[in-house]
Amino acid sequence: MSAVLLRLRPIVHATPTATGLHVRGWRSSFTLDGGKGLWTIWERLAGPLADGVPPEQLAVPENASPAVARALELLIGQLHEHDMLVEVPAQWSEGQWGEAQSGDDVPADIASWLESVAPSPLEAWQRLRSAMVVVTGEGALAAHAHRALVAVGLDVTLRPGAGLLLVGGAHAVAAGCAADAGFVVAPGSVADVQADAVAVAERLAGASGPPPEVLAALVGSAAAHRLVCAVGGLPDPSTEVVDMWSDVPPTGPPHQAVLVARLDPLHAEYHPWLSPVRPQEPNGTVLDVLGDRELGPVPTPLPGELPQLPVKLAASGDVVGFGTTEHAARLDALLRSARSLAPDGVVLGADQVHALGLALRTAVRHLDGTTVEEDEWAADPTARRWWKAVTLRFALPAVVEVTRLGPRVVRAVVRADGEELSWAVEASPADAVAFAAMAAAGRAQAGVTGTVVLCGAAPFAEPDGAAAPWTNRDWYWPYGLRDGEEAFQDDLRALAADVKPVHLGPVLEAAGLVAFAVQEDGR
Structure with a gap:
């Protein structure tokens, strides 16, 4: 088994405050007060963590003063508690895993994204590389979904068909787009997502006709994102909606979430969907x-x-x-x-x-x-x-x-x-x-x-x-x-x-x- 490193997720950033520091990640943040010396301690800790250290080395030095030891314990504990640290293979920093894992290089941007959001970047990348994805659709909507999936490194086949259906292994995502509105349903089985897509299209009752390029790009890319997360075992994007006024990690929509995009003005947000084919327990x-x-x-x-x-x-x-x-x-x-x-x-x-x-x-x-x-x-x-x-x-x-x-x-x-x-x-x-x-x-x-x-x-x-x-x-x-x-x-x-x-x-x-x-x- 190859060695692993404990690394600070790339999405994590810190800011000094008058009495300490504030650290924020993708889903949560924390603030520590204790004097300006906390920022110096953070800089000395964050530098090695950015490159990665063996897990056993992330500990308080025996010769540290009581104040420094307490500060390090707090920092390390908060980083763990807020899921701001991630384990990656030692070879990951070199852009590959070695012959024992795979001969495929990990694109730098994909590696950084997986390190930011995946519970296990290695396992997520293995799932993505082994997936065979089929994109069924036509026009700009299918073209943008295909391009987004290829950019992630997936093996993608494009087939003609109505609407947009993305299938990767046991996961499927359906989407649709008209002249002024588009949508992406939650991942599920092929039958379920197709049934939901029909029902959502009827509910939205958007204008007919081909979608404008910008709306097709938004909806197609969002559909690809949801499929990539499902295939890679990552949290669905609907659970990553961040409340900028709160440090409480979001719990996600109360029900199955459907992304709805509108053209004028161009925007997209998740809405709860009461699916007739995928009912859920009451929540919200x-x-x-x-x-x-x-x-x-x-x-x-x-x-x-x-x-x-x-x-x-x-x-x-x-x-x-x-x-x-x-x-x-x-x-x-x-x-x-x-x-x-x-x-x-x-x-x-x-x-x-x-x-x-x-x-x-x-x-x-x-x-x-x-x-x-x-x-x-x-x-x-x-x-x-x-x-x-x-x-x-x-x-x-x-x-x-x-x-x-x-x-x-x-x-x-x-x-x-x-x-x-x-x-x-x-x-x-x-x-x-x-x-x-x-x-x-x-x-x-x-x-x-x-x-x-x-x-x-x-x-x-x-x-x-x-x-x-x-x-x-x-x-x-x-x-x-x-x-x-x-x-x-x-x-x-x-x-x-x-x-x-x-x-x-x-x-x-x-x-x-x-x-x-x-x-x-x-x-």
Whole structure:
């Protein structure tokens, strides 16, 4: 076995600071404070590491002073922790491995790139050199992908065909490009990437016609990059998106990532893709994935020009959502829009707690109960605020009927001129009236029709100042209600008919949505 050297990755750079130094790599960085002498120690350490040293030699000298020894321990430890050191064969620095490994020279630029990003540059180069890559496609898109692959040193065969398909061993990447937009799907099997490419092209619905040279070069080269990384066992480029404001290593997109490139202005970025053929476990926020502006299956929910007082409103296409905050309104709009993708007659929620809470509330809403008098809720500031919005701000001739269905289950229904505007089922009369009244006010504010339902089972983002000592329920309602949702659902189950989970399909379930079928006649 040939000897190895421990080398500083070429991508690593250091900068002196007033009290130490800052070292940055491709995915992370660190700062050490301890005086200007740290920079001198770094220079003496980084010089040999740039050329490479045997791993056993990267240690603190026995004759080093305590201060220098401590500084070296910190530096070496941080370099290891942030993956800024890499092992390479001793012959690597000479541009070859020797006859024991291969007679092929390693191009200097490829060697530097592999040293920067590969866990093991030697193994990555061996995989690349042994791969037989086939490029299927025509025109500028295929030509640029072919050129990029050849530049890496791969053995490439070019074949005619529609679109762009790159295959190397068990890995494949598909891409497409039209006059104003292009895309590259995540690596996978040939069948999977081709199916995803068709679906992504339909979702983007870009202009037809041959792509301009600059867009074809961007998309073709990006496709080649993803295939090279897959074949070489390197991280997919989608996981290397760096947040310039954070030293935290990126975790990558929450779902399978598709690169989308646009021409005017020329740019490209990764977007989460809910693949119907390669479903993944839910990960990430529903808003970011389901409502992605490029690839989301429903329109991105945004406030737009909708009025924002007293209820926050957001629209996803023609559907309007309601909430006390912009985030809550956008989530509500997204879920209402996603119902068009779900089976008929189901209750849809952002997660298990939300969906089950809505389903159980729907199951008990028609039950008989005892009347709750107005003085049990009218003194609550939140309930009073939203009821005044209905009757004073929007001047609706509304009445609210409040009924106790169980020891801790209360229903509120808002009607105007005999029409049901909204209803809510919550643990207390005040919360039930507040939700029903807010929904009725939002309905009037948005100018929509139909019954509006809001509830405390929805996931509410923590508001600013929620933990301030002077805040109370009136400041951040309904945040915090969900904490008691599971106990409330136990009370609902004692009254409710059966609610059964419903399969939504790979796309909605990968986004994290949950649905239940509800029988509303009680038991």
